[in-house]
Amino acid sequence: MxxxxxxxxxxxxxxxxxxxxxxxxxxxxxxxxxxxxxxxxxxxxxxxxxxxxxxxxxxxxxxxxxxxxxxxxxxxxxxxxxxxxxxxxxxxAEGTLNLIKPHGTDPKLTRFDNSSMKEVVRRAAVSTMKPYLGQFNCADAEKLGQVVEEDFDREAVWDGEQCFNVGDLWPGGILIESSPAAAKFPKLGVIDFEFSGPGRGVNGDMAQLLAHLHLYYIAWGYCVDPLGLHGNFTLLILLALVIARCNWNHPRPLLHxxxxxxxxxxxxxxxxxxx
Known part of the structure; x- marks a missing residue:
């Protein structure tokens, strides 16, 4: 350490x-x-x-x-x-939420810049796409890598696309209450907001979360399956939608x-x- x-x-x-x-x-x-x-x-x-x-x-x-x-x-x-x-x-914090009043639309909020975070994402996930695909002899590695980079750099926002994004939504950033009392309706909480900011809705958080869940789905194919979930990718999608609903539509975070x-x-x- x-x-x-x-x-x-x-x-x-x-x-x-x-x-x-x-x-x-x-x-x-x-x-x-x-x-x-x-x-x-x-x-x-x-x-x-x-x-x-x-x-x-x-x-x-x-x-x-x-x-x-x-x-x-x-x-x-x-x-x-x-x-x-x-x-x-x-x-x-609960005290802050109780004091918040409607303020209307502030144009300054649309110009938030988190350039250092964006550069980290570029180096770690975007610019590595072509060489990763090339390792598996993907014939379209160059083309797909270029598409990913162009989409990452685009400034235009599609209709209804822009909203607040966690920015790094993956299973490790989601806490699920594990107490016996929460067995039927466990509380969910999203943590780790350092990459947060204006984002692209389903093309941002949900796309990343589903990608991680798909990796788990692939990994399950090489493991014992005690829950009988092999082949049921629909279950993973439903889990993602439940998480999205609980955290985007709830008036305040369910956990600290x-x-x-x-x-x-x-x-x-x-x-x-x-x-």
Missing amino acids: SFDFDSYFKQLDPQNTWTVKRLTGGLVNLTVRASKSQNEESLYVAAGKAGRFGNSQSLILKYAPPFVASVGEAAPFDQARQTFGQFFADLH LPTLVVYSDHPFSYMDEKL
Whole structure:
């Protein structure tokens, strides 16, 4: 890991002992799960005091270095993305929502520019299309790669296409409540808003989510299928539509959005995993 989480927790929450485990998935940031130890010493020290994180037993933390975490310092990445995430955390706080009043249409909102994020997407996903297809001897690799790049760079917006986009909607960015009480109607929550901004609706978030779900569908073909879902891609589409409806049409997020923690100049977002 590129950050000493153990020392960080000792200074931030000295009353408790936390065990940190790195999570898989994600390219831009370093994400870990921190679990509160339940040994006698930690319970004794914390007696009568909940500590910095209240009664939370498990936390998800995301460290945002000034570069793409999976690549290193060779791929610098503006930490303004953390400020952006903090803005959305504050925006979706219950107190903020209760104060919001209709303001009409502000033309400034249509000119939001997130150029550093766009360049990261270009390098990681757009410009790599042609060489990836070429590895599988795709005869149309050059043509398809060009189509993808032209669509990525186009400025025109189709009728009804533009709306707010999460910007990086994939299964790892969706939390599903797992408590017994939520077995029938679990709450869904979308996290990770650093790529957010005006987007292209089904040609943005939903296209990316369905692409990830299709990869899972392919992977299932090589695994044991205890649920009998092989061949049922329709189920994946329905799941995507349920997620879209719950998060786009609901008046406020169903779960807490990440809250920014800044300690010793290190930006973090953390979430109570218990929810």
